[in-house]
Amino acid sequence: MTGPRIELRPCLPCQLCGGELLLAVRVPMQVDWTGGQSIASYRTVTLCPRCHRSDAATQGVLAFFAVHERITHETVHGAGAVIREWIERVTTNPPTYTDDDLEEDIRRWEDGDI
Numbered sequence: 557m558t559g560p561r562i563e564l565r566p567c568l569p570c571q572l573c574g575g576e577l578l579l580a581v582r583v584p585m586q587v588d589w590t591g592g593q594s595i596a597s598y599r600t601v602t603l604c605p606r607c608h609r610s611d612a613a614t615q616g617v618l619a620f621f622a623v624h625e626r627i628t629h630e631t632v633h634g635a636g637a638v639i640r641e642w643i644e645r646v647t648t649n650p651p652t653y654t655d656d657d658l659e660e661d662i663r664r665w666e667d668g669d670i
């Protein structure tokens with residue numbers, strides 16, 4: 557299994573508001589199937605500056621980008637530190653996808669929101 561794959565300013569829009577994302581990371585994870593089988597899979601975790609503003613895991617990254625519009629040679633170390641911290645939090649607590657999430661996504665898709 558490979559490590560998380562990071563995308564800065566990803567081209568996919570925020571799933572919640574449709575706005576521009578700051579970051580997206582593909583987090584490797586194991587999915588347990590009924591019958592005891594387990595397969596390697598991925599979850600994509602996104603960071604939206606509007607929708608994830610009150611999420612404790614995003615505070616370092618959002619504070620960095622509030623001060624620095626983009627990553628430069630001078631700020632790359634600071635950016636790396638806050639992005640690493642966010643990734644550590646999302647990889648140790650990977651998001652779960654519940655039946656309610658699925659129903660909500662189907663409802664939004666039927667409404668033409670996604």
Ligand SMILES: [Zn+2]
Nearest residue numbers: 570573604607
């Ligand atoms: Zn959003």
